[in-house]
Every structure is written in C-alpha cells, then in structure tokens.
Amino acid sequence: MLNKLLGFIVKRELLKFLIFAAILLLIPFFFEGGYLLNILLFVGIHTMLAIGLNLLLGFAGQISLGHAAFFGLGAYLSGILTATYSINPWLAMFMAAVVVGIMAFVIGFPILKLKGHYLAMATLGLGIIIYIAFNEAVDLTGGPSGLSGIPNLSLGHFIFDSDLKNYYLIWTFTLVTMLLSINLAHSRIGRALRAIHDSEVAARVMGVNARLLKVQIFSLSAVISAIAGSLYAHTMTFISPASFGFNFSVELLTMVVIGGLGSIYGSFLGAALLTLLPEMLRAFQDYDIVIYGLLLILMTMFMPGGLVRCFSAFVVAAISPKKPEGGKGSA
C-alpha cells in the first residue's frame, strides 16, 4: 500500500509538472504580441533565479542578500569570454557556471558559518563588493556604461536571435531547473536541508554533515544563478552593472518569499508576479524597492507560507468544509 501511495505521489508530481510545462510551451501560440513574450522571457530567467535562491533560503534556511552578484558574475563571465575573447557561447556559459560554482564553494565555507543577521550582512557585503567590481573593472567589464556585442547562443546555423526563439531556449533551461529542483526537494538531500532549517543540531546528530551540505547547496544555488546570468547576457547581448545590484537581490528575495519558502512552483509565481507588477506600475518605478519591502512585510505577517501554500490551503478548506482549520500556523 505504501509503495502504491509513493508511486501515486511521484506520478502526481510528474503530472503536475508536465501540465505546467505544456502550458508554458504553448503560450507563444496564443499570444502573438512580442511585448508579452519579452516579459515572459524575463519571468523565465527570474524563475530560475528564484528557484536557485529558494533552494538555499526555503530549504536550507540560509539567507543570501547577494544573489544578484552570482547572476551578474554569470552574465559578465559569459559576456567577457564571448564578446572580448570570442569563445563559443555554450562553452563560455559552462565555464561561467563552473567558475561561479567553485567561487561560491570557497566563499561558502567561511560565510555559512555565520547565522541569521550576520549571514545576511556577509552576503550583502559580498553582493556589494562584486557590484563595485563590475563598475570599477572598466577594462574587463566596460564599467558603468556596460558591455555590449555579446553574441546570441546558437545551435549549428540556428541562432537564438528573436524573442520567440529565446523564449523556448530560456524556458527549456527553467523547466529543467524546476524538474531537477522538485526531484531534489523530494529526496534525502531535500529532507536533510529542511532538517537543517528546522534544527541544525538535531540534523547533525542524525549524521547530516550540515556544514558541507549548506556550502554545497550555496554553490548549487550560485551555479543556477550563473546559468541564468549567462542566458540573460546572450539574450540581451548587452549588460550593465545596474541589473546586478542590491535592489535586484532584494527583488529576488521578495519573489521567493511571496511565492512561498520551499515551494518550487511558488518561486515561479513570485517571479511572475514581481516581473509583471512593475510593468503595470510603471509610475512607481523609483519606489519599487519600497513596494518590495512593503510586500515582504505584509507577506511575512499575513501569509508566512507564501501564495502557493495559502492558496492550496484555501482550496482544501473550500473542498472539505466540515473539517476544522488545520494548524498550519508553524512558520
């Protein structure tokens, strides 16, 4: 019976994912407009980033206020290697991911010894240092005026040079990231991460090498961000430091919290919301960080489980009205 139940859960998880993937891959057939496609492209990149951060924050419970830096490093490494040194974009992307992964691994060891506010401060500092480097290393990065002439990705003679092509390119990467993250979440590693989140000392007593695992997941999270950065660079063909600053780190954090900590689909929802919202609220452009802050406060106060969990709890409550409200209050 247990195996059957397990099989059912696995199948349902897969079915959910396939439906989700199908909808996203079909969207371009229903919406002709280039504008929407362009935004959805960003939703894809942001989803990837939010999932990366969610693995760290939602599962392992370790905060990072500097994730925009890894996104930026991926973008700049890819950009510099291709635009300046004419390396094949795919190879550049791979190299960027490896370099950022190793970097995060090395930085992770000392930094993840810190907890809570101290970790937030350290990652904040890391993000700011890298942001300054983007601005100041003018010879390499082009400084504040940015780096241009980054080639598109291509497969043989097929060049990803339109929004539609890039839409499929980016969403392929995003969906693969989602699927792998869902798998990870339902495995011993996912459980060990959540255990660290709830009680690090108990997790260690159970034989979880918390220190190493936190560093590994930090590194994985950075690699995902770097790949998203590479995709961004090759899609935009132009990058500048402004996209990788502190504000964007906070935006990513907001996406993860709004969607729901530890919820992979939540990351998509958060990313979609925070990508579409600014488009609708153009008038507030300069105050976006204020709105994000407000959203963060309101979410943690009233919906600590995030949108997805809140919504599913609501649906469950609606379907079975006689059952008293489940005690989901522990967050």
Next chain:
Amino acid sequence: MLRISGITQKFGGLVALNDVSLTFRRQDITGVIGPNGAGKTTLFNIVTGIYRQNLGTVHLDDKDISGFPPEKLAILGMVRTFQNVELFGQMTVLENVMVGLHTRSHSGILACAFKLPGHLKEERVVRERAMQWLDFVGIADLAQVEAANLPFGKGRLLEIARAMALEPRIILMDEPAAGLNSRETAELALFIRKVRESGITVALVEHDMELVMDVCDYIHVLNLGHKLAEGTPREIQENTEVISAYLGEG
C-alpha cells in the same frame, strides 16, 4: 563501550565539570543523575560533540572520539535525544524518521536531482524502514502529521524512533521523561527496555528518580561538577552522600 576520563569544562569562571570520569558498559542502561546544575547535560553535550571540552578524553570502544562533531559520531553509531525534543517541526512524522536514515543512504545531490535508479530504490527502502520504526514506537498512524503538531509525549516517541532509525550502538537520552505524565513515563520505561533488548547501549540523564531506579542497571551521581558516587540503584539509594546532596545539606 563508552569511557569518559578526566573531563573538565569551564564556562568563563564557572567550572561546570571538574575531572569527571565514568564508563557506560555495553548493553547496560546507565543513568547519570544529580541535582540541578550538577553538569549532567553539559557532560552529554561534550560526549555528543555539541560542546568541546577543555580537558579530558572520550573513548568509544577504545577509539578516541574526543572533539568529534555530531555527524561523525552518528556514523560511528552514537546518537542522542534532547531534553526539549528537537524535532524537525515543519516536516511530517515520517520524514523526521527518514532523516534518521540519512547515514543509511548515500545518494548525492546529482543522483537525487536526476532521479538515478539507485536513488529511487534507496528512497523506497528508506521509506519502508522509517515506517517500521514508527511502528516500533507505535505512532505509525501519525506518519503524515506535521511534527510540530504532535502532542509532547508523541514527540518524545518520535524522537526515539528517529534516533533508532540510525541503528546506533549507543543512544544517549537527555531527560526523556521531562514533561511526560506518569502514564507516558511508564510507557517510556517500556521503550527504553525494548531499545536495550535490541542490543543497544543506553545512557540516560534523568531527574525522574522512579524511572531511573526502575530501568537503570548502573548509576553515576554528579553534584556541582564532581562525581559523587556510582553503583547499582540499590547502592545509590542507600548512599548517605547522595541523600544529603539531594536534600541540600552539602
């Protein structure tokens, strides 16, 4: 089995433990008792790698394990429970026990992410074994409940099931009866005996004298960071030093 020699631990100017030596014999239930502030929990924290001692050594089967971190001790077969019950609150009861099987499975991050066949098989085995341990403590019906929602007594049982899932050689329990009512304590005594019967050495820090005298084969008494006495429950009950320490005439 477990030998502690010459442990001294100072927190600033306070001497929590002063040259304490004691042994836990294989497949015995050994109790460590003493009035509040005697240093019992500190001792456990040192043995299980949560604190690092200032002086002294800990040996597990003649292997020097002084200063080993908890995750390494887990692999060597040492596990503990906590005074305040350290559960993974946002995970289900079943998942809690599955974490206890962490060292019994080996799939890495990539194997898990790509769902390699070995990982799937392992996952199935882990789930089945976790259910068996829930059965062992009799809370299998609560498998899908979020651990934070368990009543305290059941939480204690879950903690024991989770520790047992590790298939340890020695289990250290820090005040397992704290917060339990008398019926739950009696149930607990039953489980402690059951644990020992399955071949596991038990070390027990406990305030509940009735429980200690009931289940323990041997008892060490600590007072103000020193070892005051040791012996069988009967010997301890008749020891005048112990009695006066508890009545506060020291």
